[in-house]
Amino acid sequence: MNGVNRIPLLAAGHATVDFYQGAVPALVPFLVADRGYGYVAASGIVLAATLLSSIVQPVFGVLTDRWRMPWLIPLSMLLSGAGVAAGGVTDSYVLTWLAVALSGLGVAAYHPESARLARIASEGSHVRMSWFSLGGTLGFASAPVLVTPLLSVWGLGASPLLALPAVLGAVLTLPAIRALGGQGSRSRAAAPVAGSDDWPAFTRLSMVIVFRSVVYVGLSAFVALFMGGGAAGAVALFVLFAGGAVGTVLGGRLAARWGRVRTMRLAYALAVPAVAGVVLVPGPAAYAFIAASSIALYAPFSLHVTLGQDFLPTRVGTASGVTVGLAVSVGGLASPLVGAVAEAASLRTALACLIVFPVLAWLLSRALKEPAAAA
Known part of the structure; x- marks a missing residue:
């Protein structure tokens, strides 16, 4: 099994873990009701x-720079599934919060090591890396499609069934994990690392990802309620997550032609009117802007990962932990502020505040240049 053939298996594992990130916003309307x-x-x-994911993500990144831990990938899948499964059946808000936090811990443990293995399997191809990222996006997209009908029919008591994808994903990815774990060991020992770490550029890139995360997490947390909840809300979440699948593949192909930084700047420039349309355009037309927002926000997603790894060539695990995990999950820290604005004013006003963040991402991306080694 060569690296190209392992990418689909790694993408399937990525879909499993990110399914549980998408499952949390899909649970929210049921918890509210x-x-x-x-x-x-x-x-x-x-x-x-x-929150917990944001705190521990750098730790896992540093650990994977020092030691290869492929066993962490299936374990993290199981933790992610167990947390969401328990979150729907706990008796108190505190226990629900802790259960969902456990799922976040699993997500944090998964991303640095999986991104390292995906880099080995992709053999430097932006398009192949975008397919790995696509797996996570499809996992996001499938969450409302599976979670909403399941809980609509059987209620929150059926949440334990949501652990099944984790078990399936862990079993499915084991062959690729075993093969790449050994290959990663040989490649590290034999191949010297080219280039030096560019921390200023990596810091700017991380801030771009944080701004992107704030707007995307804010939309994923509240767009279902904004569109009316129920079936309309589930459709909004599906459009948001499925649009990300289109954007992920599109971003990899555009980067192969135009370069990663140029593609990233274009994506964030287009995200500004798209997010504004979600808030300002009434009726069914808002779904088109939800899709456009998702495509624009996800087009640079896999590019963030490879750019971060090229900015920190001697610390691939740390770069992966930040670009795939920490900088993404930090956006969730802003979600209570969005909720507070919604309660103080209105949900429309709260979502309108999100428009500024793709503007900030675009402005900061203009200070980035393609890494010298990659160029």
Whole structure:
């Protein structure tokens, strides 16, 4: 099994883990309806999925720079599934919060090591790396499609069934993990690292990802409620997540032709009117802007990963932990603020505040240049 053939298996594992990131926003409308949570309480559940992940993500990145830990990948999948499965059946808000936080811990443990193995398997191809990222996006997209019908029919008591994808994903990816774990060991021992770490550029890139994360997590947490909840909300989430699949593949192909930094700047420039349309355009037409927002925000997603790894060539695990995990999950820390604005003013006003973040991402991306080694 060569690197190209391992990418689909790694993408399947990525889909499994990110399914649970998408499952948390899909759970929120049911928690609001069944338990009477307000906007702040609901956004706190989203925060639970990202807070612990944000804290421990750099730790896992540093660990994977020092030691190869392929066994961490299936274990993290199981933790992610167990947390979401328990979150729907706990009796109190605190226990629900802790269960969802456990899922976030699994997500944090997964990304640095999996991104390192995906880099080996992709053999430097931006398009192949985009397919790995696509797996995570499809996992996001499938969450409302599976979670909403399941809980609509059987209620939150059916949440334990949501652990099944984790078990399936862990079993499915084991062959690729075993093969690449050994290959990664040989390549590290034999191949010297080219280039030096560019921390200023990596810091700017991380801030770009944080700004992107704030707007995307804010949309994923509240767009279902903004569109009316129920079936309309589930469709909004599906459009948001499925649009990301299109953007992920498109970003890899555009980067192969135009370069990563240029593609990233264009994507964030287009994200500004797209996010504004979600908030300002009424009726069914808003779904088109939801899709456009997702495509624009996800086009640079896999490019962030490879850019970060090229900015820190001697610390690939750390770069992966930040670009795939920490900088992404930090956006969830802002979700309670979005909820507070929604309660103080309106949900439309809260989402309107998100428009500024793709502007900031675009402005900061203009200070980035393609890494010298890659160029």
